[in-house]
Amino acid sequence: VGFSVAAAGGVLLVGLMVGLTTLTQAYMHSQQGVQDAVQVAEGRLLELRQSGFTIDDVNQANGRLWVNATNTGAVTFNLAKFDLVVDGVVRTSSITAKTVEGATTNVWPPVTQLLLAADHGAAPASVQLVAPNGAQAFWRS
Amino acid sequence: MAGNVASETIFFIGAVVVATGLVAAFAGTVGDLSQGVQERGTALAKTLRTDIAIINDPMNVPTSPLVLYVKNVGHASLLVVDTNVFLDGTASADLAFDVLSSDDDATWRAGEVLKITVNDLAVASGDHRVRVVAATGVAGTLEFHVP
Numbered sequence: 001v002g003f004s005v006a007a008a009g010g011v012l013l014v015g016l017m018v019g020l021t022t023l024t025q026a027y028m029h030s031q032q033g034v035q036d037a038v039q040v041a042e043g044r045l046l047e048l049r050q051s052g053f054t055i056d057d058v059n060q061a062n063g064r065l066w067v068n069a070t071n072t073g074a075v076t077f078n079l080a081k082f083d084l085v086v087d088g089v090v091r092t093s094s095i096t097a098k099t100v101e102g103a104t105t106n107v108w109p110p111v112t113q114l115l116l117a118a119d120h121g122a123a124p125a126s127v128q129l130v131a132p133n134g135a136q137a138f139w140r141s
Numbered sequence: 142m143a144g145n146v147a148s149e150t151i152f153f154i155g156a157v158v159v160a161t162g163l164v165a166a167f168a169g170t171v172g173d174l175s176q177g178v179q180e181r182g183t184a185l186a187k188t189l190r191t192d193i194a195i196i197n198d199p200m201n202v203p204t205s206p207l208v209l210y211v212k213n214v215g216h217a218s219l220l221v222v223d224t225n226v227f228l229d230g231t232a233s234a235d236l237a238f239d240v241l242s243s244d245d246d247a248t249w250r251a252g253e254v255l256k257i258t259v260n261d262l263a264v265a266s267g268d269h270r271v272r273v274v275a276a277t278g279v280a281g282t283l284e285f286h287v288p
């Protein structure tokens with residue numbers, strides 16, 4: 001009888017250990033994924049806090065809109081994912097040129113000036129730039 | 142003596158079978174728990190990687206019909222069809238979606254702007270609050286005034 005109880009106990013113990021190991025591995029794997037995502041989210045919030053830019057000037061002439069902006073923050077932006085909103089309507093597809101300090105580029109470093117050109121027929125009442133991380137700047141006439 | 146050995150053997154086999162059955166049942170439960178933990182972790186991680194922002198100019202929101210521009214400012218793609226809009230707490234049941242500068246209006250990638258046309262909710266004069274909720278549960282809110 002003792003041998004039978006010991007054998008049954010052994011089977012239960014091995015099963016318990018395998019089960020707990022499986023559960024622990026699943027939890028650790030899950031936690032690792034969540035920790036990675038938390039770091040990404042924290043990085044995104046930090047980047048947003050360090051972002052800043054202003055629209056200095058807007059001009060419209062000959063069917064073309066010119067937007068002058070300065071990167072006043074500590075983040076280098078990718079202009080390929082910037083959006084332009086004119087009079088409440090997204091006009092990103094109208095952008096024809098992006099130059100930073102006179103050079104055509106999609107890289108907008110801190111403390112540099114962006115000159116953005118877009119096709120637009122009338123003088124706007126409001127212009128808005130939106131960065132990939134959600135930071136925004138407004139200009140009103 | 143032979144009968145005693147036989148009964149011991151039967152008892153031994155019975156004990157091992159019962160223990161194995163318990164372990165099998167336990168293994169099934171542990172499998173379900175492990176899968177649940179992993180699915181929950183994956184969903185939470187995806188929620189943390191996603192974020193959206195309504196980028197309408199609050200002074201100039203198109204209202205006839207209401208048009209919202211929502212930018213995916215997170216690090217993961219979202220399913221457009223699972224997006225919901227609430228105007229002053231009322232859910233819209235008639236939305237039209239357009240991912241700007243993209244041929245694929247089903248997937249809303251990081252950095253892209255989703256244009257949402259709300260066809261069934263009228264926007265009267267006054268103050269309004271609109272809330273857009275994406276597939277992962279992340280939301281963006283905009284308060285605006287209509288003269």
